[in-house]
Amino acid sequence: MNSYFAIKNSKRNVTLDLDQPIHNWYDFVLSYPPHLVRHYINKFNISDHHIVFDPFSGTGTTPIECMKSGINSIGMEANDVVLFASKVKSAIFLEPASLREYLSYIVYSAKETFISNSIDEPSDLLFIPQTKLKIIEVDTELSLNEEKLALLPNGFISPLPLKKFLIIKRIIETIEEKYIQDFFLLSLIKVTIKYGSNISFGPEVYKNKTETEDFSILSFFANNALRMIGDLESSKNENYNRPVWVEGDSRHVDKYLSTEYLNKIDFVITSPPYPNEKDYTRSTRLESILLDFVNTKGDLRLLKEKLLRSNSRNVFVSDNDGDFVKHIEEIQIIAEKIENKRLELNKTSGFEKLYHKITKHYFGGMYLHLKSLKPYLKRNAKLAYVVGDQASYFQIHIPTAKLLSIIAKELGYETSDIELFRTRLSTKTKKYMNENVLILENK
Numbered sequence: 001m002n003s004y005f006a007i008k009n010s011k012r013n014v015t016l017d018l019d020q021p022i023h024n025w026y027d028f029v030l031s032y033p034p035h036l037v038r039h040y041i042n043k044f045n046i047s048d049h050h051i052v053f054d055p056f057s058g059t060g061t062t063p064i065e066c067m068k069s070g071i072n073s074i075g076m077e078a079n080d081v082v083l084f085a086s087k088v089k090s091a092i093f094l095e096p097a098s099l100r101e102y103l104s105y106i107v108y109s110a111k112e113t114f115i116s117n118s119i120d121e122p123s124d125l126l127f128i129p130q131t132k133l134k135i136i137e138v139d140t141e142l143s144l145n146e147e148k149l150a151l152l153p154n155g156f157i158s159p160l161p162l163k164k165f166l167i168i169k170r171i172i173e174t175i176e177e178k179y180i181q182d183f184f185l186l187s188l189i190k191v192t193i194k195y196g197s198n199i200s201f202g203p204e205v206y207k208n209k210t211e212t213e214d215f216s217i218l219s220f221f222a223n224n225a226l227r228m229i230g231d232l233e234s235s236k237n238e239n240y241n242r243p244v245w246v247e248g249d250s251r252h253v254d255k256y257l258s259t260e261y262l263n264k265i266d267f268v269i270t271s272p273p274y275p276n277e278k279d280y281t282r283s284t285r286l287e288s289i290l291l292d293f294v295n296t297k298g299d300l301r302l303l304k305e306k307l308l309r310s311n312s313r314n315v316f317v318s319d320n321d322g323d324f325v326k327h328i329e330e331i332q333i334i335a336e337k338i339e340n341k342r343l344e345l346n347k348t349s350g351f352e353k354l355y356h357k358i359t360k361h362y363f364g365g366m367y368l369h370l371k372s373l374k375p376y377l378k379r380n381a382k383l384a385y386v387v388g389d390q391a392s393y394f395q396i397h398i399p400t401a402k403l404l405s406i407i408a409k410e411l412g413y414e415t416s417d418i419e420l421f422r423t424r425l426s427t428k429t430k431k432y433m434n435e436n437v438l439i440l441e442n443k
Contacts (some may be wrong), residue, residue, distance in 0.1 A: 007035070012422040013435075021231040022068070026085035026190055028059045029201040030278065032271050032386050036421065037065040040269050040384045040437075046071055048241065050266040055250040055373065056308075060086030062269045063243035067092075070239040074265075076246040076256065078306035080293040081284050083247055088186040090242050091179050096233045102180055103229070104131035107222050109171045113137045114218075119164070122216045136174065142166035147296055148289050155207045156286050161196040164217045165290060184221075187228055189287045191220035197286055205283045249306045251321070251365045253372040265376045271386035272369070273310035275362040275398055277351075280307065281314070308369070309361035312351040322360030324367045330406055334398055335359045341394040355393040367407050374411060374442065383413070383440040389433045391426055401436040413440040 012033070015023060019034040046052060048070045054062035057075030059082050066073035067090055077083040107128050114121045117140045142163065144152070157165075165188065172184045193199070196215045198208045248256025250272070273280060281288070281303055288294040294303060304314035309321055325331050339356035347353075377383075390398040405415040416439040423432040 009422050012036075013424075019065075021234065022089050023061065023064060025089050025228055025231075026059055026082075026186055028082065028283070030280075030283070031059050031061055032421075034061055034065045036386065036437075037062050037269055038069075040267075041065070041069060041071070044267055044382050044384075046267055048072070051261070051264055052267045052269055053261075053265045053373075053376070054270045055253060055268065055369065056270045056272045057086060057245075058082050058271070060089050060243070063245075064089050067240050067243055068235075068238070070241045072241055073243040074246060074257070074261070075243050076248050076250055076253070078247065078249050079280060079284060079288075079303065080247065081288045081291060083245060084182065084291065084293070085186055086243075087245050088179075088182050090245070091183060092232060092235055092240050092242065094179060094183060094232060096229045096236075099180065099183065099225075099229050099232070100129070101131055101133065102175055102184070103222060103225050104128050105133040105135065105175075106168065106171050106184060107218060108135045109137065110168050110218055113140060113167055113171070114164075119167075120214070121164070121218055123219055128222060136171065138167060138170045138174075140167060142170060144289070148294075151285070151294060151297065151300060152289050153207070153282070153285060155211065156199050157192075157197045157290075158211050158213050160214045161192065161212060161217065165192050165196065168217065168221060169290070183228070184225060185291060187225040188217075188221050189291055191224050192217065192290070193287055195220050199286065201283070204278065205285075251308060251368040251372070253369065253376065255372075257376060261376050263376065263378055266378055266381055268373070268377075268381070268383035268385075270384070272366065273308050274388045274390055274400060275310055275359055276390050276392035277311045279311050279313040308365045309358060312354040312358055315354050315358055315361060319357075319361055321362075321364030321368060322357060324364040325360060325407065328363070328403075328406060328410075331360065331363050331403055334396060334403075338393045338396045341396055345394065347394070359393065359398065363403055363407060366404055367411070370404075370408055370411050370413065374413075377442040379442060381442040382416070383438075383442070385438040385440070386421060386435065387438055388424070388435040391431070391433065401434075401438040404438055405440075408438075408440050412443055414443050415439065416441050 015033045016035055023034050052066050052073040055076045057077045060075055063073040063075035112135055172181055175181045198211045199205055200208055246256055294300050307314050309315055335356040342352055387400040389400055401418045419437045421435045421437050426433050
């Protein structure tokens with residue numbers, strides 16, 4: 001299906017069955033669906049001689065969909081763990097036969113380790129062949145250190161699932177080939193988050209009332225890995241074009257994107273964070289810690305500093321992004337309304353006092369992004385930004401697409417359209433909010 005307009009509103013942000021392969025290796029509740037990307041690939045007539053850039057690539061939906069269509073693409077992301085997942089999704093050069101051999105090695109090594117240490121592990125495995133690789137047993141006295149445990153929200157994962165995860169992770173880490181390691185680590189983290197943790201998303205991350213004390217991690221991991229291998233086998237005859245991945249803060253594209261792309265980018269299809277209270281580092285906290293991307297408080301702070309200021313958990317005293325939009329009256333009026341509403345309601349928490357500042361910093365960060373991006377765009381390049389209106393701050397309406405359009409005009413872009421992607425029910429206001437696609441053209 002080429003257009004999301006043919007899909008009813010409630011399903012427009014749901015990944016279609018035909019898009020599950022590769023995309024579903026790792027997904028995120030706040031991501032947008034592949035069919036939305038495909039709509040703009042068709043709308044803009046994007047072909048294999050173009051370059052598509054996604055400066056807020058998240059779990060890689062845009063670059064992976066471009067890869068499947070044989071289109072050159074670049075994905076930039078500041079959050080290490082989701083960038084890791086995106087890179088694994090594009091590792092289409094991996095050989096299925098070799099992966100099956102290593103999967104057998106991991107499964108039988110884990111089974112031996114579990115049996116030797118009297119760790120119960122119910123099995124519901126699809127067929128796993130024997131392996132020629134030497135089976136090993138690993139130390140089961142594995143744990144997270146105190147600093148990592150302190151960073152992990154209380155109760156996000158129970159002791160036994162964590163222990164099993166760490167055992168299988170240690171076995172995977174004995175594999176020398178990094179790409180193969182990462183392939184299996186992604187399978188392991190996905191099933192652990194989905195089936196073995198105590199968290200759910202709605203869309204905020206929260207701890208379940210009923211804890212998962214144990215689960216058949218080996219079966220879930222192996223069966224998921226087999227499905228991933230099957231996706232690779234199905235893609236071998238396709239004309240896939242692997243994306244270029246860049247780790248970087250998209251407020252400063254010029255600091256991270258190679259100069260070889262100056263005046264070379266034809267299209268942008270992306271979705272930045274929205275101005276609300278969703279802490280993306282908390283939503284990915286469990287996998288960031290379990291996969292060693294965040295090990296200390298310093299690591300967590302550095303991660304937050306690289307992100308667009310969109311919530312009160314990643315605003316710092318030294319931030320000055322808001323200064324870049326202090327002359328834009330429409331933004332200042334909304335920020336003032338938010339602060340006046342706070343005073344009227346007598347809200348005095350530290351977070352609530354930041355709400356008006358977040359609004360300024362968010363749009364200031366997007367100002368910096370659009371300004372630093374411009375030299376890399378071809379003349380008449382088209383850009384599609386999926387952004388949602390918000391009312392998270394004392395129910396003051398923030399028309400995100402409209403305000404970004406004002407910023408873009410000042411920087412030399414032209415707004416071609418603001419298309420409605422879908423309406424969604426706000427969990428705070430219980431009102432329907434628009435999620436739009438802002439279409440810009442570089443002039």
